[in-house]
Amino acid sequence: MTRRTTIAVALDGAGWHPAAWRDPSARPADLFTPGYWSELARIAERAGVDFLTIEDALGLQSSVFAGSDERTDQVRGRLDALLIASLIAPVTDRIGLVPTVTTTHTEPFHVATGLQTLDFASRGRAGWRVQVSGAPHEARHFGRRTFPPFDLDAARREDSAFVRELFDEARDAVEVVRRLWDSWEDDAIIRDAATARFVDREKLHHIDFEGEHFSVKGPSITPRSPQGQLLVTALAHQAIPYELAATSADLVFVTPHDDAQASSILQEVRDAESRVGRRGRPLSVLADLVVVLESTPALATAALERLDAWNGAPAASDALIVAGTPEQLVERIAALTALGYDGVRLRPARLTRDLEQLAEWVLPAFERADAAGTTLRERLGFERPASRYAAEEVAA
Amino acid sequence: MSTTRRQVHLAAHFPGVNNTTIWSDPLHRSQIDFGAFEHFARTAERGRFDYLFLAEGLRLREHKGLIHDLDVVGRPNTLAVLTALAAVTQHIGLVGTLSSTFNEPYELARQLATLDHLSNGRAGWNVVTSSDAFHGANFRRGGYLDHADRYTRAAEFVSLAKELWGSWAADAVVADRSSGRFLADDAIATFAHRGAQFDVAGRFNVPRSPQGSPVIVQAGDSGDGRDFAARHAEVIFSRHSVFEEAQQFYRDVKGRLAGRGRSEDSLKILPAVTFALGDTEAEAAERAREDSLAQVGPKTAITVLEQVWGVDLSDRDADGPLPEFDPDPEASITKGWAPRYPNAVQIAQAWRAQAEAEGLSIRELVIRVAGRQSFVGTPGQVAAEIDRYVQERASDGFVIVGTTSPHGLDEFVDRVIPELQERGVFRTEYEEGATLRRTLGLPEPTEVVAEVRRVG
Numbered sequence: 074m075t076r077r078t079t080i081a082v083a084l085d086g087a088g089w090h091p092a093a094w095r096d097p098s099a100r101p102a103d104l105f106t107p108g109y110w111s112e113l114a115r116i117a118e119r120a121g122v123d124f125l126t127i128e129d130a131l132g133l134q135s136s137v138f139a140g141s142d143e144r145t146d147q148v149r150g151r152l153d154a155l156l157i158a159s160l161i162a163p164v165t166d167r168i169g170l171v172p173t174v175t176t177t178h179t180e181p182f183h184v185a186t187g188l189q190t191l192d193f194a195s196r197g198r199a200g201w202r203v204q205v206s207g208a209p210h211e212a213r214h215f216g217r218r219t220f221p222p223f224d225l226d227a228a229r230r231e232d233s234a235f236v237r238e239l240f241d242e243a244r245d246a247v248e249v250v251r252r253l254w255d256s257w258e259d260d261a262i263i264r265d266a267a268t269a270r271f272v273d274r275e276k277l278h279h280i281d282f283e284g285e286h287f288s289v290k291g292p293s294i295t296p297r298s299p300q301g302q303l304l305v306t307a308l309a310h311q312a313i314p315y316e317l318a319a320t321s322a323d324l325v326f327v328t329p330h331d332d333a334q335a336s337s338i339l340q341e342v343r344d345a346e347s348r349v350g351r352r353g354r355p356l357s358v359l360a361d362l363v364v365v366l367e368s369t370p371a372l373a374t375a376a377l378e379r380l381d382a383w384n385g386a387p388a389a390s391d392a393l394i395v396a397g398t399p400e401q402l403v404e405r406i407a408a409l410t411a412l413g414y415d416g417v418r419l420r421p422a423r424l425t426r427d428l429e430q431l432a433e434w435v436l437p438a439f440e441r442a443d444a445a446g447t448t449l450r451e452r453l454g455f456e457r458p459a460s461r462y463a464a465e466e467v468a469a
Numbered sequence: 470m471s472t473t474r475r476q477v478h479l480a481a482h483f484p485g486v487n488n489t490t491i492w493s494d495p496l497h498r499s500q501i502d503f504g505a506f507e508h509f510a511r512t513a514e515r516g517r518f519d520y521l522f523l524a525e526g527l528r529l530r531e532h533k534g535l536i537h538d539l540d541v542v543g544r545p546n547t548l549a550v551l552t553a554l555a556a557v558t559q560h561i562g563l564v565g566t567l568s569s570t571f572n573e574p575y576e577l578a579r580q581l582a583t584l585d586h587l588s589n590g591r592a593g594w595n596v597v598t599s600s601d602a603f604h605g606a607n608f609r610r611g612g613y614l615d616h617a618d619r620y621t622r623a624a625e626f627v628s629l630a631k632e633l634w635g636s637w638a639a640d641a642v643v644a645d646r647s648s649g650r651f652l653a654d655d656a657i658a659t660f661a662h663r664g665a666q667f668d669v670a671g672r673f674n675v676p677r678s679p680q681g682s683p684v685i686v687q688a689g690d691s692g693d694g695r696d697f698a699a700r701h702a703e704v705i706f707s708r709h710s711v712f713e714e715a716q717q718f719y720r721d722v723k724g725r726l727a728g729r730g731r732s733e734d735s736l737k738i739l740p741a742v743t744f745a746l747g748d749t750e751a752e753a754a755e756r757a758r759e760d761s762l763a764q765v766g767p768k769t770a771i772t773v774l775e776q777v778w779g780v781d782l783s784d785r786d787a788d789g790p791l792p793e794f795d796p797d798p799e800a801s802i803t804k805g806w807a808p809r810y811p812n813a814v815q816i817a818q819a820w821r822a823q824a825e826a827e828g829l830s831i832r833e834l835v836i837r838v839a840g841r842q843s844f845v846g847t848p849g850q851v852a853a854e855i856d857r858y859v860q861e862r863a864s865d866g867f868v869i870v871g872t873t874s875p876h877g878l879d880e881f882v883d884r885v886i887p888e889l890q891e892r893g894v895f896r897t898e899y900e901e902g903a904t905l906r907r908t909l910g911l912p913e914p915t916e917v918v919a920e921v922r923r924v925g
Contacts, residue, residue, distance in 0.1 A: 094644065094651060101644035101651065105676055107555065107587045131576065133657070133674040141672065145652040150642065150676045153583040159552040160587045163503065179576060182527070182607045183546065190549035194503045214575040216669035262543065266493045269768050272543075274536040277529065290606035292529060292536075296501050296543040383649060 077441050078406065079359060079416030079453060081171075082117050082428065084110075085128035086148040089363050089390070090422040091136065092383035094148050098426035105152060107160055113424060114161040117168055120432030121441070123452055124169025125161075126202050126306070126418065129154035131175055132211040136389075138223060140210050147384075155187050162195035169449035171200035171306055176246035177239060178206060178215045182289055184246070185253035189298040197299030197448030203247055203307045203322065205239040231311055240317045245284040247305060247321035252280035254302055255460040256292030278462040300450050302458050308361070310391060315345035323455060324357040326418050328392040335360060335412050357415040357453065361392040362406075365422045366399055366430035373397045380422065392420060399434035406439075477859050477894045478737055478866030478909055480564070480706075481513035482522045484874045486530075486541045488840075489743060491763045497873040500541050503553060508875035510554045513561055516882030517896050519908050520562025520593060521554065522686075522706070522868060523547050527571055527604045530805035532772060533781060537805075539769050548580050555588035562905035564593030564686055564704075569626040570619070571599065571608045574667060578630040581683045582675040590679030590904035595686040595706060596697075598623045603804045620693045622666045627685065627701050629662050631914075633673040634682040636660055642676055680904045682914060699725035702736060703911050706868055710740040710843045715863035735912050737865040740858075742843035743872060746880055750846055757842040760872060765840040770832040773839060776803045777813050777820070787832040791821045852888030859894065 087094035087101055094101035103109040117125055134149055135142045154172035161170055170191060174184050184201075192199035206212075207228075212220040220235070227233040261276035280291035307318045308326040318325035325342060329335035342358055365380070367373040377396040381387045388394070395402055406417050419435075421427035444452040451457075484490040484500060491497060499505045510521050525547045530537040547565035554563055563584065567577060585592035598619035605611045614622060641656030661670040687694070687702035698705050699722065709718040723733050745760055747753030765773070767787035775782050778792060779800030785792065796813040824834045844851045858864045871877025889895035900907065906914075 095646045095649060097646075099646075101646070102642065105586045105642075107589065110587075111556065130674070131579075133672045145654065145656070146649050147651055149652055149657070149674075150637070151674055152586055153580050153675075156548060156552040156580060156583045156587060159549045160556045163507065163553050163556045178573070180571065180609050183572070186546035187549045190545040190553075193501060193545060194550065194553035196503070210671055214669055214671045215573050216667055217573075257543070264492060269493075269766050270538045271492055271541055272536070272538045274538045277536050277542075287609040288606070288611075289608070290528070294526060294529060294544055295546065 076410070076415065077444075077454070078410050078439055079123050079357065080121075080406075080436065080439065081124045081126060081169075081359060081416070081418040082122045082431065083126045083128070083361070083418050083420040084113055084424070085420070086151065086424075088422050088424040088427065089420040090365070090380045090384070090388050091147045092380045092388075093423045095383050096380070096423040096426055098423055098429070100425070101148070104148065105150065110157050110161060111164050113428060114165050114168060116425065116428055116432055118165050120436040122168055122431075122436065123416075123444070124171050124198075124200060124449060125158075126171045127154040127157050127173060129173040129175065129204070130211070131178060131206055131214055132208060138208065138225060155191065158199070159191050159194055162191060162198070165195070165198075167198075167444075167447065169198045169200055169304070169452060170195055171202050171304065173202040173204050175204050175206045176243040178211065178217070181246045181249040181287065182253065182293075185250040185293055186295045188250070188303055189254060189293065189295040192298035192300055192303055197450075199298070199300065200304035200306055200449055201250075203243055203305060203317070205243045207236065207239050231313060236313060240313050242286045243317055244321055245282070245286060249280065249282045249284075249287070249289045251302060251305075252282060252461070253289070253291055253293040254297065255462055256280050257295075257297045258460045258463045259297050259301070262296060276463075297460060300448050300457060301460065302450075304449050304453065304455065312341065312345060315342050316349050318342070318356055319346040319349045319351045322356060323354075324359065324415075324453070326359050326361050328361050329409075330393045332408060332412065335409055335414065339413055354455070358413075359416050359418045360409045360414050361418045361420060362402070363390050363392050363394040363420045363422055364402060364427050364431070365394065365396040366402060366427050366434070368398060370397050370401070377422070394422070399430060399438070402435055403438045474892075474894050475859050475865075476896070476910065477855055477889055478519045478739060479516075479895070480520050480522045480739055480866075480868040481509065481516075481518045481878055482524070482741065482868050482870040483509055484541070484871045484877055485524050486526060486544055488540050488764050488769050489870055489872055490541045490874070491760060491872050492541050493763055494873050496876050498875060500874040501543050501545065503550070505875040506545070506550055506554055507557050509871065509878060510558050510561060512875070512878045512882055514558050516878070516886045517899060518561055519866070520564045520591075520905060522564045522595070523551065523566060525566040525568070525597070526805060527568060527599065528607050528805055531603075531803070532775070533802050537772075539766070539772060548584060551592075552584050552587055555584065555591065560591075560899035560903070560908070562591045562593055562684070562908060563588055564595055564684070564905075566595040566597055568597050568599045569623040570614055571604065571610060574626050574629045575633065575669065575671075575673070578633040579673065579675045581630070582634060582678045585678035585680050585683050586675070589902070590906075592678070592680065593684035593686050593704070593905055595688060596623055596627060596701070597688065620689070620697050624697060624700065625664045625666045629660075629664075629667055629669070631682055632660055632662065634678065636673045637675070637677040639677050680906050684905050684909065684911065695722055695725060698722060698736070699729050699731070703906070703914075704909065705736065705738045707738055707740040707864070710742050712858065712863050715740055715858065716861065719862055719864060732912065734910065737909055737911065739866050739868045740864050741868040741870055743870050744844040744851055744881060744885070745842040746846070746848055746851060746884060748847065750850065753845045753847060757845040760842055761836045761840045764872075765832060765836045767832060770835040773835045774831055776806065777816055779813060785831065788830045791817075791824050791831055791834060848884035848888050851885050852892060855885075855889065856892055856894050
């Protein structure tokens with residue numbers, strides 16, 4: 074039996090092309106309304122998309138890495154992704170919801186309970202896209218520490234102590250969050266009227282994490298959520314983030330531009346797993362693709378050219394931009410799964426146009442078996458783990 | 470009756486993690502499943518309540534070094550559950566308790582602005598100032614804020630948040646496809662703030678939300694708390710529910726407003742109350758007694774006593790007399806509760822005197838001082854009493870505290886609300902598209918943009 078191809082969709086503003094908001098299918102005046110996000114989620118859910126990711130950042134969008142570009146011709150402003158996912162949760166039934174939440178300036182305790190609450194509100198469909206923030210202007214929004222000017226060249230050479238530190242902190246943050254998710258055993262609430270006890274406090278655990286950037290006592294204020302451990306994901310382009318994914322995540326998004334790169338990146342991910350001594354299930358690996366879809370290759374190319382013209386320059390993208398027909402995209406996805414990928418995360422260049430094209434033409438091309446259950450973990454074939462603290466007792 | 474009767478405002482308090490909530494009641498279901506929140510919110514909206522209210526605690530309570538297990542334990546993240554509730558309600562306000570100590574202004578301001586956008590203008594923020602090292606142990610920021618600095622930080626936090634909320638021009642987003650202009654020129658003011666608590670600068674990344682800023686709610690009761698309220702609060706969640714005390718508090722706080730250039734109706738005072746209803750007065754009294762007994766079991770009675778005395782009293786019989794000795798004013802064996810008993814020796818002496826005079830056991834005394842239902846009677850009587858408080862300026866309405874989840878509000882909505890509507894003092898419909906601020910009858914906040922420096 075062939076593996077079920079995972080198909081995720083990444084939502085961001087009016088779409089992934091910086092000029093997407095000018096497309097006739099865009100709703101640029103509605104980007105900050107509840108109806109806009111619920112409608113996108115419903116389209117994706119009806120199409121059978123496995124999960125949505127939602128972008129976020131603790132600073133204003135910019136076409137330059139550090140600081141403001143003063144542009145007025147692109148979408149600026151962004152709502153909190155975890156809260157957008159929380160809004161979508163009660164109005165959907167099947168689709169997974171994976172908001173981006175930054176580890177750099179945020180409180181791991183709030184991150185943990187926010188995601189657990191999303192898991193309750195979605196009845197087990199929540200995940201987390203872990204993200205670091207190295208931008209000095211975002212650090213100034215918090216004012217607790219000063220970041221060095223970001224040295225993009227050093228980061229590209231993978232020779233930046235600062236980048237290493239950001240990712241070490243992210244690893245600690247995920248560890249704290251995962252411990253908090255386990256800090257209530259599943260059966261901690263007993264409501265035993267005879268002894269007047271609401272909880273069995275033997276099943277609530279301090280997590281006692283002490284690290285360089287923070288110490289967290291625990292337990293969570295929130296009981297263990299439907300999935301217990303939520304699906305943790307990360308986008309990675311280099312060895313350090315691959316190692317974070319290998320240490321901390323269940324699933325990684327990568328950005329191959331061709332088959333040769335797809336193979337080499339997959340190997341790099343597996344090497345990172347070996348280096349960090351990952352045990353248990355290997356990372357699920359999804360390839361990110363930006364998509365511009367029209368019925369003929371010429372129309373798709375023209376659509377991308379029109380977007381680029383509005384933008385004044387070709388869009389810069391970490392991920393491959395596929396401007397083509399739905400059939401071409403399906404072939405691309407099939408090639409990736411043949412190389413050993415678990416599936417793809419598709420970034421619609423234009424919302425809603427490319428999401429609708431995906432729903433109508435691409436998802437139906439995959440005759441996928443029904444998902445194995447209703448939670449996000451089940452949908453992607455992950456077991457529901459017992460609390461690590463419960464496991465300890467059994468072992469003792 | 471004339472149409473000028475003062476209107477009642479009501480908030481619905483989701484059952485808390487304290488002994489007011491009667492989890493032993495067979496009607497009590499989950500207090501964490503989303504369905505419970507959904508039912509409670511929908512019921513409150515059916516009853517045309519002004520807003521739903523959630524408390525928050527950032528660490529599980531401990532008593533005598535152990536996690537307190539007698540009361541409900543466990544609750545959701547406030548912002549996430551309120552935003553989820555925005556999707557299943559249309560009119561009711563969504564007010565959450567969020568700490569100004571264990572959050573940072575930029576992040577919390579954008580989360581609250583997001584809630585306001587995604588609820589179409591129904592967000593409110595109950596500002597609390599938790600400060601101790603016990604809670605701090607769960608946070609990057611850590612404990613400990615000097616008690617005196619709590620309101621300094623809260624005031625600086627709220628001022629800064631208001632600056633961020635006001636930093637986008639109301640018409641910033643143009644989104645004009647043909648000209649290719651998404652933002653108006655100079656649409657986003659920069660901020661630069663250097664104070665005792667925060668040293669931050671940059672640009673906010675959420676457009677102006679429907680209300681401009683969420684409704685600010687506050688519960689502090691000290692002199693500092695009342696001054697903070699006079700400056701920033703639009704609603705006070707008050708604990709003064711006894712009529713004369715409530716009237717006095719009402720006069721005191723409303724009297725501070727003029728000095729801040731605020732009108733009397735720019736701040737609503739809503740005491741928290743519980744209720745017990747019956748078809749007859751006697752039936753209601755019996756239910757109130759049953760609720761009190763359920764809320765103050767023998768172990769809870771001893772726990773309350775230990776909180777005052779500061780020592781272990783587990784060998785005491787809850788049906789016996791109070792301890793004959795005085796509390797150790799330095800001792801504390803409880804963590805995570807709001808400080809309820811600042812003057813333990815005095816309280817202990819008063820309790821002992823009352824118990825001796827009236828022949829009360831420990832449990833009976835605790836019920837008398839801390840476990841009585843506020844409004845007891847037939848639905849008509851309870852409605853009349855609510856009306857009296859509001860007409861005679863003891864309050865602008867109430868925060869109705871549910872005692873079971875999620876059905877604790879059903880009876881109030883089915884039986885008391887119609888009586889209030891009959892009296893002409895409570896809305897029968899929401900105003901279409903109204904923001905929470907408008908539902909509460911609050912004036913628009915004074916323009917914060919004026920304070921913002923526009924730099925490029």
